[in-house]
Amino acid sequence: AQTVTQSQPEMSVQEAETVTLSCTYDTSESDYYLFWYKQPPSRQMILVIRQEAYKQQNATENRFSVNFQKAAKSFSLKISDSQLGDAAMYFCAYRRHFNKFYFGSGTKLNVKP
Amino acid sequence: DTEVTQTPKHLVMGMTNKKSLKCEQHMGHRAMYWYKQKAKKPPELMFVYSYEKLSINESVPSRFSPECPNSSLLNLHLHALQPEDSALYLCASSQGAVAGKLKGNQPQHFGDGTRLSIL
Numbered sequence: 221a222q223t224v225t226q227s228q229p230e231m232s233v234q235e236a237e238t239v240t241l242s243c244t245y246d247t248s249e250s251d252y253y254l255f256w257y258k259q260p261p262s263r264q265m266i267l268v269i270r271q272e273a274y275k276q277q278n279a280t281e282n283r284f285s286v287n288f289q290k291a292a293k294s295f296s297l298k299i300s301d302s303q304l305g306d307a308a309m310y311f312c313a314y315r316r317h318f319n320k321f322y323f324g325s326g327t328k329l330n331v332k333p
Numbered sequence: 334d335t336e337v338t339q340t341p342k343h344l345v346m347g348m349t350n351k352k353s354l355k356c357e358q359h360m361g362h363r364a365m366y367w368y369k370q371k372a373k374k375p376p377e378l379m380f381v382y383s384y385e386k387l388s389i390n391e392s393v394p395s396r397f398s399p400e401c402p403n404s405s406l407l408n409l410h411l412h413a414l415q416p417e418d419s420a421l422y423l424c425a426s427s428q429g430a431v432a433g434k435l436k437g438n439q440p441q442h443f444g445d446g447t448r449l450s451i452l
Binding site for chain 2: 255257262263264265266267270309311319320321323324325326328
């Protein structure tokens with residue numbers, strides 16, 4: 221079975237600082253996609269960033285970037301210039317074919333003013 | 334505003350009631366999902382519909398019955414639920430993938446969820 225592991229249940233960062241959330245996954249496939257989702261208390265799951273496994277270049281979306289290490293099966297999320305609105309649960313997700321997405325257990329991010 | 338609309342936002346029901354959760358999207362997505370989410374846990378996949386056909390059932394109890402009347406609508410019919418079924422139920426959609434052919438890097442788009450409480 222596919223597994224996605226987020227080893228940090230909770231993290232804190234000072235406003236305007238940088239924080240990195242870790243994610244590792246287990247797969248025998250070479251073609252897949254990885255995502256980071258954010259779920260604030262309002263509860264809607266919001267896509268933060270995505271990465272295609274065949275791309276060597278790390279994805280970037282404004283203050284959010286990933287460090288994708290395919291050989292190590294690692295997909296960490298870096299948030300720069302943290303803002304109060306970044307406080308949320310962050311879920312790493314792996315997608316295989318047949319439409320199935322696998323989610324990690326989540327990391328709760330606290331942002332201190 | 335979310336592109337996936339779920340109704341109702343909150344639902345309280347007794348264990349003998351019959352109710353339905355509804356989900357609607359107009360993005361032309363052909364894969365739709367039901368998830369159950371307990372507090373501080375990741376979403377747990379329940380069902381996947383691909384091109385209006387049930388493609389994945391994650392061994393969900395029969396008291397949950399999904400229905401996909403058309404490509405825009407997804408229902409979850411509830412009957413004789415248990416207190417442990419109280420949770421947030423999330424609907425999602427994506428462009429989908431036909432068996433053996435991964436269709437790009439399309440993410441899932443989620444609704445706001447229905448908060449279900451079983452008395």
